[in-house]
Amino acid sequence: MSDPAYSFLAPSPKPTLDRASGRRGDKTFLAQRLDAPGARVIALVGTRPVIRSNAERTAATLAAFSPEHCPGGRPTLEDLIFLGIRAGTEDAIFARSFSPDAALEADPSGTALAPAVDIRSLAMQGVLPLEDLAIAATAAALVGWQETARYCGRCGSATRSHEGGWQRRCTACDLALFPRTDPVVIMLVTAGDHCVLARQPAFPPGMVSSLAGFIEPGETIEAAVAREVKEEIGIAVSAVRYLASQPWPFPHSLMIGCHAEAEHAQLIVDPTELESARWISRAEVRGMLETTAPEAPDQSWVPGPHAIARWLIARFAYADIDQR
Ligand SMILES: [Zn+2]
Structure with a gap:
């Protein structure tokens, strides 16, 4: 039996995003993908993805900025999480999370980084295309994990992002931390x-x-x-x-x-x-x-x-x- 009702977050047989997990650690590759014309940055305020919707809020997409037009200025790789390459293209998708204070500073008029909607509401409302929802869910999960993995559980020192945001390593003892499931x-x-x-x-x-x-x-x-x-x-x-x-x-x-x-x-x-x-x-x-x-x-x-x-x-x- 196949019933697509549950599959909005489930990997379809042909995912729309190639996570390119083997290349996340290659900073040259990531820098090239960020510089390429098709690169897009989805924005989150905390763990809330920023969306664009019609007036009735019956249909929406993720707000996707070219790096040049990203609120707060062109991001560096250190600011970003690499989510993958859109299938069938060379276009990379990155995520950038702003704290509420940083969002206010980057977007004082409150137009570019709004509305930011929590992922559970987006899932329940069913207004995002399934592929956008899956991308948003992955981004929100990674941002949420990064926020709780800023310090090493072994020695208490600060950690740094590696592997395009999919790993953090302790700056003192090199302990590697991975996103939890x-x-x-x-x-x-x-x-x-x-x-x-x-x-x-x-x-x-x-x-x-x-x-x-x-x-x-x-x-x-x-x-x-x-x-x-x-x-x-x-x-x-x-x-x-x-x-x-x-x-x-x-x-x-x-x-x-x-x-x-x-x-x-x-x-x-x-x-x-x-x-x-x-x-x-x-x-x-x-x-x-x-x-x-x-x-x-x-x-x-x-x-x-x-x-x-x-x-x-x-x-x-x-x-x-x-x-x-
Ligand atoms: Zn440590």
């Missing part, structure tokens, strides 16, 4: 014609979703699924199967979507993790999928097309579970 399992637990959907206290009113949790050090994906399901709803599972993944850059997770079969029906909900959880029939799940927002106070609904949770739930609801 935190693996999260997200799993739909099923038994025959029913699946478990749950509410976390932080969810908006009416929203239910599949279970999820961080993988711990030393754990396999399958063991993490079994542990989280047991902890959260007291159910033992078998036949854990990986299905698909989705980058979730809020700020830097990777959602690993799985299916798990329950060995019994009795739920014991952990109240410290969940507000509620229950078995729901396929027919009822289909109704939830058709409820796109809290249309009525007592209606339940599931996450929107931005989330792999919806893909997992829809895949079950429409009985499109292959049995390989």
Whole structure:
């Protein structure tokens, strides 16, 4: 089954951006790409990408500056993160992040570096083309990581950016730091014609979703699924199967979507993790999928097309579970 609904942040078979990871460390290459006419710099204020949109805000693109027209003056490689080369071209895309103070200084009129919108809102609103959203998500994740990796965890000295912004190294002891990706399992637990959907206290009113949790050090994906399901709803599972993944850059997770079969029906909900959880029939799940927002106070609904949770739930609801 292929459903593009979850794939906005997922790598498509043909990514639109070649990350050129083998050439990030080549400063001559990066300098040439920055000097080339097709080079573009996307701007962020903190981790918020700057966008250009129509008046109704129904369609938007990332603001992309030529280096010469970048607010604050032409950036040097040290100011930039190299995101990659647009597929089929020689055109490099870089990211530059401005602190709120630096943005005010570089753009006193507040026109060039506005609006800056957080990546989660951009994902939910669905107004950016998917390739722009994927680029923005990567940039925001790297900028966020750089902000928290300014000092060495071993000796406390300052770190410096290397590899086009994809690595930081300690200026004193040379410890190398890399961007983090935190693996999260997200799993739909099923038994025959029913699946478990749950509410976390932080969810908006009416929203239910599949279970999820961080993988711990030393754990396999399958063991993490079994542990989280047991902890959260007291159910033992078998036949854990990986299905698909989705980058979730809020700020830097990777959602690993799985299916798990329950060995019994009795739920014991952990109240410290969940507000509620229950078995729901396929027919009822289909109704939830058709409820796109809290249309009525007592209606339940599931996450929107931005989330792999919806893909997992829809895949079950429409009985499109292959049995390989
Ligand atoms: Zn150090």
